[in-house]
Amino acid sequence: MATDLATPAADLRQFLRLSPDEAFASLDLAVEGIKCAACMATIERAISREPGVVGARVNLGAKRLHVTFERREADPARILRRLDELGFKAYPFSPRHSEDSKAQEMRRLLRCLGVAAFASMNVMLLSVAVWSGHETGLDPTTRDLFHWLSALIALPTAAYSGRPFYESAIGALKRRRVNMDVPITLGICLALAMSVFEVLRHGEHAYFDGVVMLLFFLLIGRTLDQVMQRRTQLVAANLAALRAEHATKRLPDGTWRDVPIDMIEPGDVILVRIGDRVAADGRIEDGRSDIDQSLVTGETAHRAVQPGDEVYAGTQNLGGALVVRVLKSQEGTLLAGVERLLAQAAQTKGAYIRLADRAARLYPPLVHSVALLTFLGWMMMGIGWHDALMIAITVLIITCPCALGLAVPAVQVVAAGAMFRNGILIQSGDAIERLAEIDRVVFDKTGTLTLPAADIANRAEIPAEDVMLAARLALTSRHPLAAAIAVQDPSAKPLSTAREVPGEGVKACHAGQVVRLGSPAFCEAMPEAEALAARFPGASIVAFRHGERLALFAIRQPYREDAETTVAALGAMKLPAEIISGDRPRAVAEAARDLGIANWRGGALPGDKVTWLEQMKRFGARPLMVGDGLNDAPALAAGHASIAPASASQLAQTQADFLLVGQRLGAIVPAIRIARKARWLMLENLWISVLYNLIAVPVAILGYATPLVAALAMSGSSIIVTLNALRAGRISGDGPGERP
Amino acid sequence: MNILLILIPLALALGGLGLAAFLWSLSNRQYEDLDGAAWRALMDDDTTPRPRSEDGR
Numbered sequence: 001m002a003t004d005l006a007t008p009a010a011d012l013r014q015f016l017r018l019s020p021d022e023a024f025a026s027l028d029l030a031v032e033g034i035k036c037a038a039c040m041a042t043i044e045r046a047i048s049r050e051p052g053v054v055g056a057r058v059n060l061g062a063k064r065l066h067v068t069f070e071r072r073e074a075d076p077a078r079i080l081r082r083l084d085e086l087g088f089k090a091y092p093f094s095p096r097h098s099e100d101s102k103a104q105e106m107r108r109l110l111r112c113l114g115v116a117a118f119a120s121m122n123v124m125l126l127s128v129a130v131w132s133g134h135e136t137g138l139d140p141t142t143r144d145l146f147h148w149l150s151a152l153i154a155l156p157t158a159a160y161s162g163r164p165f166y167e168s169a170i171g172a173l174k175r176r177r178v179n180m181d182v183p184i185t186l187g188i189c190l191a192l193a194m195s196v197f198e199v200l201r202h203g204e205h206a207y208f209d210g211v212v213m214l215l216f217f218l219l220i221g222r223t224l225d226q227v228m229q230r231r232t233q234l235v236a237a238n239l240a241a242l243r244a245e246h247a248t249k250r251l252p253d254g255t256w257r258d259v260p261i262d263m264i265e266p267g268d269v270i271l272v273r274i275g276d277r278v279a280a281d282g283r284i285e286d287g288r289s290d291i292d293q294s295l296v297t298g299e300t301a302h303r304a305v306q307p308g309d310e311v312y313a314g315t316q317n318l319g320g321a322l323v324v325r326v327l328k329s330q331e332g333t334l335l336a337g338v339e340r341l342l343a344q345a346a347q348t349k350g351a352y353i354r355l356a357d358r359a360a361r362l363y364p365p366l367v368h369s370v371a372l373l374t375f376l377g378w379m380m381m382g383i384g385w386h387d388a389l390m391i392a393i394t395v396l397i398i399t400c401p402c403a404l405g406l407a408v409p410a411v412q413v414v415a416a417g418a419m420f421r422n423g424i425l426i427q428s429g430d431a432i433e434r435l436a437e438i439d440r441v442v443f444d445k446t447g448t449l450t451l452p453a454a455d456i457a458n459r460a461e462i463p464a465e466d467v468m469l470a471a472r473l474a475l476t477s478r479h480p481l482a483a484a485i486a487v488q489d490p491s492a493k494p495l496s497t498a499r500e501v502p503g504e505g506v507k508a509c510h511a512g513q514v515v516r517l518g519s520p521a522f523c524e525a526m527p528e529a530e531a532l533a534a535r536f537p538g539a540s541i542v543a544f545r546h547g548e549r550l551a552l553f554a555i556r557q558p559y560r561e562d563a564e565t566t567v568a569a570l571g572a573m574k575l576p577a578e579i580i581s582g583d584r585p586r587a588v589a590e591a592a593r594d595l596g597i598a599n600w601r602g603g604a605l606p607g608d609k610v611t612w613l614e615q616m617k618r619f620g621a622r623p624l625m626v627g628d629g630l631n632d633a634p635a636l637a638a639g640h641a642s643i644a645p646a647s648a649s650q651l652a653q654t655q656a657d658f659l660l661v662g663q664r665l666g667a668i669v670p671a672i673r674i675a676r677k678a679r680w681l682m683l684e685n686l687w688i689s690v691l692y693n694l695i696a697v698p699v700a701i702l703g704y705a706t707p708l709v710a711a712l713a714m715s716g717s718s719i720i721v722t723l724n725a726l727r728a729g730r731i732s733g734d735g736p737g738e739r740p
Numbered sequence: 741m742n743i744l745l746i747l748i749p750l751a752l753a754l755g756g757l758g759l760a761a762f763l764w765s766l767s768n769r770q771y772e773d774l775d776g777a778a779w780r781a782l783m784d785d786d787t788t789p790r791p792r793s794e795d796g797r
Contacts, residue, residue, distance in 0.1 A: 037779030060776030110766055118759040122752055142744070149748065 015092040016074055024054060025074045029065045029090040030238040031083065034058060039088070046086055047079060062234045065090065099237060102230055109223045112161040116216040119157035120209070123150045124711070127209040131708045140202060147199040147206045154208035155192065161215050162188055164222060180360040180401060183367060184218065187400040194393045205390075207397055210710045214400050217718045221405040224413045225429070232416070232425050236659065239646055247279030248272075250323075264326055272322045274478035278311045282324040289319030292480070302540070314630045314649050318479050341606055341634035342655070354430045355682050356408040359689075360401075367399040374701050387703075395700040398710050399693055403717040407685035410725035415678035418729055422670045423661045424643075431657035434641040435672060436679035437622050441570050442613065442639065444627030445581035445591050449665070450557035452647050454484040457536050457554040466551040470544045473498055473506045473517040481542050482506070482517070484555050505543075513547040525550055538587030559595065562666040567595050569669045575624075580604050580612055582631050609635035626668065628652050643668060678728050685721045692717040 016025040034040065040058040043065060047056035052073030057066050067079055076092060083090045126146045133143060162185070169181035188211055195206040246258045250269040264270060264280050272278050278291075290302040293315045302318060305311060311324060371392045378388035416426050426432065443449050459467070471489035474482040476498035486492065495515075498508035505518010516522060520529030523543035532552045533541055539554035560566075567577045578599040581588045585602030592600035601612065613635055616623050625632070625639030628648035636642035636655040644656035645665070653659060660667050696713045699705050705713075770777065 037776075037782070040776060040779065041783055058776060059773040060779065061773045107766060110771070111763060114759055114762045114766070118755050122755050125751055126748075145744075153752075 013074075013076065015076065016069075018071065019068075023071055024068050025071045026066060026068045027074070027076050027079065027092060029067070029079070029083070029092050031058070031063055031065050032089040032091075033087065034060065034063045042086060043083065043088065046082060050078060050082060051075075053079070063238060064234075093237065099233060102226075102233060106223075106226050106230055109164065109219065109226055112164060113216070113219040113223055115157055116161040116212060116219050119153050119161070119212040120216045123153050123209045123212050126150050127707065127711070130206075131706075134204070143204075144199065144202055147195075147208075150206060150208040151196060151199060154212050155196075157212055158188055158192055158215065161212075161219060165215075165218065178361075178364050180356070180363065180405065183364045183396075184214075184400060184405075187396045188214065190393050191397045194390065198390075205707050207394075207707050207710065210397050210707055210714065213711060213714060214397075214402055217402045217714070218405045221409045224406075225409040228409070228413045228416045228426070229429070231420070232427060235420075235425055235661070236427065236653075239653075239659070239661070266326050268326045270324050270326060272311075272317045272324055274317060274320060275480055275483075276317055278313055278315050278317060278322075278324065280313050280324075280326045282311060282326040284309050284311060285323045285325050287320055287322035289317050289322050292316040292318050312630075316480065318481070338606055338630060338633055338651070341610055342637050354408070355433055355679075355686065356404070359404060359407075359686055363401060363404070367396065370399070370697065370701070371395045377701075378703075391701070391703045394703075394705045394710065395697065398696045398700045398705050398713060400714070401689070402714045403689040403692055403721045404686070406718055406721050406725075407689055408682050410722050411678050411681045411685060411728050414725055414728040415674055415681075418674050419658075419671055422674070423664065423667045424671045425659040425661060426657070427659065428657050431641060432675045432678050433682070434622075434657065435624065435675035438575065438624040438641055438672070439622050440576050440578065440616070441624045441626060441668070442578045442580055442616075442635075443597075444625075444629060444632045444635075445579055445583055445588055446557065447628040447647065448626055448632075448645060449563045449579070449591060449595065450559055451663070452557065454481060454540075454555050455558040456484060456488065457539050457556050458532070458552075459488070462551045462553065466544060466546065466549065468492065469510065469515060469546060470517050470551065470553070473508055473515060473544070476500055476508070477506045477517070481540055481555050485517070485542065485553060510546070515544075515546045517542065517544045519543065520552070523550070525552060528552055537584070537590050559591075560663065560665045562664055564595050566666045566668060567597060569666070570672075571596075573669070573672065575672070578623075580609050580635070582606075582609075582629070606631040606634050610638045613638045624668075624672075626665075643671070674728070681725060681728050685724055688721055688724065689717060 016027055018025050031043070034043070037060070040060050043058050044056050047053060047065070047067060052069050052075060054068045054070060056068075058064070059066065065083075067076075069075075080090055080092075126149055130138065130143055130146050132138075165181045165184050165188070168179065169185040172179040172182060191207045191211050195208050195211075198204075198206050247264050248256050248271040249259050249264060250271070251257055256271055268280075269285065270279055270282070274289075284305055284307050286307060288304075288306045291305050291311055292302050293312070304319075305322075310327070311317075311322070374395050375388050375392035378391055379385065412429065412432060415432055419426060456462075467485075468489050470485050471487075471492040472495050474486035475492060475494040477500055495508040495510060497510070498506055500506050501518070501522070504522040505516055507514065507516050507518075509515070520526050520541055520543045523545040525543040525545065528550065529541045529543060529552055532554055533539070536554035536556065539556035542553045542555055544551040544553065570577050576599070577595075577597050578601075579588055579592050579597055580601045581591075582604055583602055588600050588602030592598070601608075604612065609632065613623055613625060617638075617640065622640040625635050625642040626644070627636055627642070628645050630649045630651050632644075633649070633651040633655045636644060636652055641658075642656045643658040643660060644652045645660045646653075646662070648656070648659075658671060692713065696705070696709075699709065699713075765771070
């Protein structure tokens with residue numbers, strides 16, 4: 001049997017990235033505790049003095065440190081040590097590929113935005129001259145010159161800055177769908193073609209200014225959208241680095257080495273020490289132990305395992321060290337089952353249609369038919385096809401969804417900022433809208449309503465003397481339940497004679513008598529343990545025997561500090577809470593009673609949770625799912641909206657719409673308030689856009705929409721919508737929520 | 741109207757200068773950390789060699 005090993009240092013060199021010429025290597029670290037500019041200066045000064053370091057730069061917004069080394073002298077471990085001395089905990093990570101491409105996309109949008117801004121300024125400069133020239137009698141030759149200059153600026157700009165829209169429109173058309181970018185692209189192309197045509201025949205009106213301004217405003221909307229996504233992604237990546245999981249893998253030469261979890265492959269042999277989480281699904285080759293599956297199934301009772309049994313990623317090893325051969329997650333394993341459920345949940349969920357997309361769906365047929373009718377109408381009036389076409393195209397230009405493009409993203413960015421200040425991260429764009437619509441909250445119990453760390457429930461009933469001695473014994477054990485006892489006496493010293501009996505407990509000699517701490521069977525206390533278990537249904541029982549003296553500890557996970565107040569606050573918002581848990585029904589009933597929750601279900605398998613949520617949704621309910629375990633992941637996907645605490649399993653985190661940063665469950669309440677207010681503002685903004693069109697379109701149909709009118713109307717509506725969106729930032733999260 | 745021949749190119753040149761400056765600062769990654777940049781302006785690190793950041797990032 002593999003014995004316990006001292007933790008070997010993780011190999012940090014794999015996080016180094018080489019510069020293209022291979023002369024330098026760089027390392028990215030997520031640093032916990034960077035709060036202000038002083039921290040930034042301290043770190044940069046200290047790290048750049050380390051030998052081999054060429055440069056160190058802190059990103060204060062992202063809470064990251066980028067260190068560049070001379071390639072030969074790179075020593076990441078030394079940097080981590082130095083940061084530790086300075087009082088910062090740092091975690092290396094390799095920036096994900098998706099993050100790099102997001103950053104590139106962002107820079108591309110900003111470049112497009114910069115070019116569009118330059119073009120609108122200069123074209124407007126020329127246009128103002130032309131507009132005032134209509135009154136003061138500008139010489140037609142000069143007007144033509146100005147129009148040509150505008151075309152010279154506007155055409156390349158439209159070709160460059162408009163690409164994000166054209167690409168998206170072509171992509172949508174290829175998939176035989178229509179999105180908002182299709183009418184935008186069509187409007188831009190028609191307006192440019194008409195303007196060039198007009199300039200060629202020395203016409204009075206050209207819409208180059210309208211086109212570049214439209215691009216400018218729409219690009220602002222796009223950029224805001226990206227800003228929000230990128231900010232969340234940065235923080236989420238830091239969180240992942242902070243929790244970076246390692247596994248101990250056997251190398252071909254038989255030695256053990258700590259490697260990041262991504263580097264584990266099927267067929268590898270890993271060592272799972274007492275207290276560690278199992279890194280990957282696998283079959284036990286050596287060792288016996290108890291496995292805590294609560295993160296996976298929600299079940300708090302432990303499962304005994306022996307060689308040949310399968311263990312699942314995410315479960316915790318309680319008894320003794322295990323040697324596990326990693327298996328591919330095959331059909332039939334737990335994870336595969338969860339993944340199948342996830343796919344199913346995603347299918348039945350039916351795509352939620354965002355507000356903006358709902359508007360986009362109505363929009364193209366409406367404006368295009370209005371434009372067509374305008375053309376036909378004027379033709380019948382007999383003004384000639386050229387003038388009729390001109391007016392029809394102005395209708396298309398003036399209805400270009402400038403304000404519509406800003407209406408939703410502007411609110412989202414401001415609301416995301418407000419949520420961020422309350423400790424909530426948004427993971428998907430339409431999550432705010434869905435969170436605003438929920439009408440009940442479904443909680444998972446283990447790890448969500450309760451804290452992940454365990455505590456003694458019947459502490460008051462046990463003599464202090466026994467607790468102290470038990471704490472000294474507990475120090476010898478690496479069993480997680482022992483940790484709950486060991487923390488009772490911070491000054492305790494381990495007993496020198498203490499010895500761990502794998503899978504059973506700890507034994508020692510003290511004052512001439514044998515003392516034992518461990519399972520009730522190990523301490524010969526089965527009948528008493530059963531009596532205690534009946535009183536604390538959710539608890540695990542640990543026994544302590546000192547000669548004739550016997551003490552029993554009921555250890556369970558305590559509720560989150562604000563679990564009860566959160567449930568009450570949700571009740572006050574007319575959002576009833578429910579519990580659905582994989583734990584034993586008795587334990588769930590107890591939690592429901594303690595927290596004042598009327599509806600609960602215990603013993604639910606991952607599939608049961610999904611079925612339960614889907615049943616609710618069939619009756620028209622919109623549940624918010626709050627959960628953390630691997631077993632909750634399908635339920636999180638099935639909920640109308642979902643929230644996971646930052647301590648959740650990785651799969652649960654990727655499925656959740658929101659992440660709670662920090663220990664407070666109560667952040668859910670302001671999150672719902674902000675979401676409701678944000679949805680209200682989005683609707684308001686969309687109505688402002690509609691109102692704008694109601695005024696502008698008749699003007700255009702009647703043929704009064706000159707380029708001047710178009711410019712004023714488009715920029716005016718965009719500015720009103722943006723200013724309105726800023727109101728979302730004023731929600732502190734404490735005030736009463738707006739109801740849509 | 742001959743003044744236009746000077747003024748218009750001048751206006752375009754000035755605007756172009758602004759655009760070039762923006763694109764330059766963008767490619768220099770000056771917008772990566774807006775929070776930090778606000779504070780860096782106040783730092784007295786001119787006396788010590790300034791920390792550099794280079795390579796492909």
